[in-house]
Amino acid sequence: MESVIRVNLEQMSYDIAIAPGSLEKLGELITPLQLGQKVLIVSNPEIFHHYGQRVITSVEKTGFEVACCTLPAGEPHKTLETLQxxxxxxxxxxxxxxxTMIALGGGIVGDMTGFAASTWLRGINVVQVPxxxxxxxxxxxxxxxxxNHPQGKNLIGAFHQPRKVIIDPLVxxxxxxxxxxxxxxxVIKYGVIWDGELFTHLEQAQRLDQMQFIEPxxxxxxxxxxCQSKAEVVSxxxxxxxxxxxxxxxxTIGHAVESLTGYTTVLHGEAVGIGMVAASRIAVKLGLWGEDCDRRQLALIEKAGLPTKLPTGLNIDDIxxxxxxxxxVKNKKVRFILPTEIGVVTxxxxxxxxxxxxVLQGMF
Amino acid sequence: MESVIRVNLEQMSYDIAIAPGSLEKLGELITPLQLGQKVLIVSNPEIFHHYGQRVITSVEKTGFEVACCTLPAGEPHKTLETLQxxxxxxxxxxxxxxxTMIALGGGIVGDMTGFAASTWLRGINVVQVPxxxxxxxxxxxxxxxxxNHPQGKNLIGAFHQPRKVIIDPLVxxxxxxxxxxxxxxxVIKYGVIWDGELFTHLEQAQRLDQMQFIEPxxxxxxxxxxCQSKAEVVSxxxxxxxxxxxxxxxxTIGHAVESLTGYTTVLHGEAVGIGMVAASRIAVKLGLWGEDCDRRQLALIEKAGLPTKLPTGLNIDDIxxxxxxxxxVKNKKVRFILPTEIGVVTxxxxxxxxxxxxVLQGMF
Structure with missing residues (x-):
């Protein structure tokens, strides 16, 4: 099983390679990119403990000179200070x-490593290994x-495309x-906004809440x-x-929930799930899509074992x-993405x- | 007297407008750019004291909503921390x-404001007012x-083109x-590397060391x-x-001199002057250009009242x-720009x- 998806961005185009076991082949996979000899692997302590040595071995084997750096995990550490x-x-x-910097980790490691690569010497290569x-x-x-800025997520950043994204589902x-x-x-989001077929395949799955219950x-x-959905939109x-x-x-609502809970108690994806429930309800109220679609989305979010209510203690005015x-925000107007049918948003x-x-009052 | 120079960079092209008194017309000059309503003027305390009010008045008059921010002056403050x-x-x-951020100040204010604009929300407008x-x-x-990184100048940064550069020689x-x-x-640098006519015009000038002795x-x-030289090269x-x-x-040598003197005792331009003297001597030694050219450049640097020797106390091994x-530096090889004739380098x-x-030993 192996998929390669192209992100088309002219000279900055790159591939997303998805294959079980690709972590062991990392060195070979990046060799065709004609990178310089030096590589800095950036990770967090736990991920590095699990996979660091495997990546180092693979990358060194293909002739790169490797250094490593681990960053403390968690949103509160996603700061300019940690970047130092x-x-x-x-x-x-x-x-x-x-x-080249190799980001070996989750979204925080990826975002920070990407930003560091974007700003070091005004831009060096980055390979994302999520x-x-x-x-x-x-x-x-x-x-x-x-x-993050102390008062807002991802307020400080840059656009900096990776040279390659390497995904090993086994991790x-x-x-x-x-x-x-x-x-x-x-994943459910892509089903709602772009790929209706993905949505129905997710509906057919027995369970979505644990990896062990999902067929390879x-x-x-x-x-x-x-990845294909994201690549198409970004291209x-x-x-x-x-x-x-x-x-x-x-x-939109998701970021507010994360921000007001201090980026610690609610995971980003959980906040997005809550935000999708809210957006869907708003769409129903505005007559953009029907109660049936709203229920289908809610059922998927529940099947994935995600929260569908606002965290207790949150104040609606604060949101x-x-x-x-x-x-x-543009001209002080909040922008919403709202679904109109499965696979289409406005x-x-x-x-x-x-x-x-x-809508929010109905979500406690 | 008014010059407009175009920097050609496709969708990111912009004008450099040079005219005495343009500070008072700043608002009018940026209005055609169709910027959003909010402007943040970034400056340093002294420049802001001299020109801040004039700029605020002009920009507010054309309908912008203005906020201001002053940063401490000097290379030691050119840090991520100050950027906060x-x-x-x-x-x-x-x-x-x-x-839009407006950078009202010297190179440090311009570099920092440009970087802040580049990274705020992944990139907003910047207008440079040097x-x-x-x-x-x-x-x-x-x-x-x-x-700057504590151990190197401008190591952290980005490419971010301004929407316009507005130069008022009166400041x-x-x-x-x-x-x-x-x-x-x-200025002398451009004469050596690009515009031989500028070089001879500078040679014809009576003095170059004080503004009051230079004809408007x-x-x-x-x-x-x-500006034309820089615009052509950058385009x-x-x-x-x-x-x-x-x-x-x-x-090349200039940065080393600045770095080893802690960015405080030698100004950037002074270090560049010293670096040009060194590069010219290296070019003579390699047979790339003659003693006569070397002497002519030295004479110009001296006429501008600039130092032509290395600061005492510097150690050549450290350099x-x-x-x-x-x-x-690429593959551990130091890259030099060396003159081959007036107006041409390799x-x-x-x-x-x-x-x-x-060469350095001969420069104490």
Whole structure:
């Protein structure tokens, strides 16, 4: 089982390679890219403990000179300050402009490594090796990189496309179940916004809440269709001038929930799941799509074992205020991605705060 | 007297407008760019004291909503930490993706503001309003932005082209003489690397060491020819894959001198002047150009009142080590830009450390 998906961005095009066991072949997989000799692997302690040596061995075997760097895990560490550690190692190992950073980890490692690579010497190579479901189907593709500002997620960042994305589904075996479910939220998202067939295949699956209950062939299909969806959208709109915004389905309310809970109690994917429930309800209220579609989406989110209610203790006024600090705000109008049928969404900034409030009140 | 120079970079093309009194017209000058309503002016305390109100008045008059931010002056403050202040204000004033940062100041303000604009929400607009001669003819043009790493200048940065560069030669009246002379080093650089006619016009000038002794028409020509040189080189090679490297004439040794003196005792332009003297001597030793050209360049640097010797106390081994940490190092080979005739340079990494050592020993 092996899939290669092309992200078409002219000179910056690249492949997403999905295959069980690709971690052991990392060196061979990056050799055709004609990278410089020096490689800096950036990871977090746990992932590095599981997979670091395997990656080092593979990359060294093909002649690269390797240095490693682990960053503390968790959103609170996704800061400019933590980034300093990567810069220090880049300097210590004298990474030149032809050098490469390999991001081995989840979305946080990927975003930070991508941003470090984007800004070190005004831009060096980065290869994304995502180890969470969420990073595989979303964060590692498309070149969005960045760190958090104390008051907002990913406010500081850059667009910096990877030279390649390498996905080994086998690493998901060590992923905590809760994180697997969180990643499934983004998979469901692609079903709603882009790939209706993926949506129905997910509906046919017996379970979606644990990796062990998913057939390897279905898992491969989930990864492939999700990456394909993201690749198609990004290829059409790299810098998020239009279409790409649909990828933020569920993220408008989702970001507010994450921000107000301090990025610690609710996982990003869980927040997106909650945000999709809210967006779907808003779409129903605006007459954009029907109760039946809303129920089908809710059923999938529940099948993935994801929360569908707002965390207790959240204040609706705080959510409304937080929406206005989102990056996507334009002329003080909050932009929503709303579904119109399975596989199709629309973008609007015409949602009144009354409607938002009403929907949120029904979600406790 | 008014010059407009186009920097050709496809969709990212922009104008450099040079005219006495343009500071008062800033609002009008940026209005055609169709920027969003919010503007953040970033400056340093002294420049802001002199020109801040004038700029605010002009920009507010044309309907922009203005916030201001001053950063401490000096290379030691050109850090990620200082940048945090800009991000904090960007958040406080809710700068959206259509918003604009205006860099009102010298090279440090321009580099930092450009980098902040490049990374805030993954990229917002920046307008460069340089207030030093050096920033006018060099730093404000071409999109190089960044901050220093404790162990190296501009190691962290991005390419981010401004939407416009606005140069008002009258602001040079408040520029300290020493900084004016430092800027003249970059002007002489353009004469050596690109515009031989500029070089001979500089030779014909009575004095180059103080603004008050330079005719307004010559000053306008100096600014225009220098900006034109930079614009032509950058248009041909935005990302420094080849040609653009010639702009680093004098910077190889120059950066080492700055770095080893802690970025405090030697100004950037002064270091570049010293670096040009060294590069010229290396070129003589390699038989690339003659003693006569070397003397003519030295005479110009002296006429500009710039130092032509290495600072006392510098150790030659330290300089050689420092050369290897420069961004431009490739495969551990130091790259030099060396003149071959007035207006023409060549790029080489074939300079032995013996030759470098010999030249540097003659410069105390």
């Amino acid at each position: 550690k990567v810069y220090d190692l880049a300097l210590e190992h004298r990474l030149e402009r032809s050098a 180890t969470t479901l969420l990073a595989m189907v979303d964060a590692s593709i498309g070149g969005k990189t960045g760190v 998901l075996k060590t992923l905590p179940e809760r994180e697997f479910r969180a990643g499934m939220a983004e 062939s279905l898992l491969q299909e989930i990864l492939q269709r999700s 059409k709109d790299e810098k998020e001038l239009g279409l790409r915004a649909i990828l933020n389905y569920g993220h 409304l205020t937080s929406l206005l600090t989102d990056k996507k 973008i609007t900034d015409q949602v009144s705060s009354e409607v938002i409030r009403e | 202040k800009v991000y904090d204000l960007a958040l406080e004033h809710r700068l959206e993706r259509s918003a 207030t030093t001669l050096l920033a006018m003819v060099d730093a404000s043009i071409g999109g190089k932005t960044g901050v 040079l009246k408040t520029l300290p003489e020493r900084e004016f002379r430092a800027g003249m080093a970059e 028409s010559l000053l306008q020509e100096i600014l225009q020819r220098s 041909k090679d935005e990302k420094e894959l080849g040609l653009r490297a010639i702009l680093n004439y004098g910077h 050689l080590t420092s050369l290897l940490t420069d961004k431009k 790029i080489t990494d074939q300079v032995s450390s013996e030759v470098i050592r010999e």
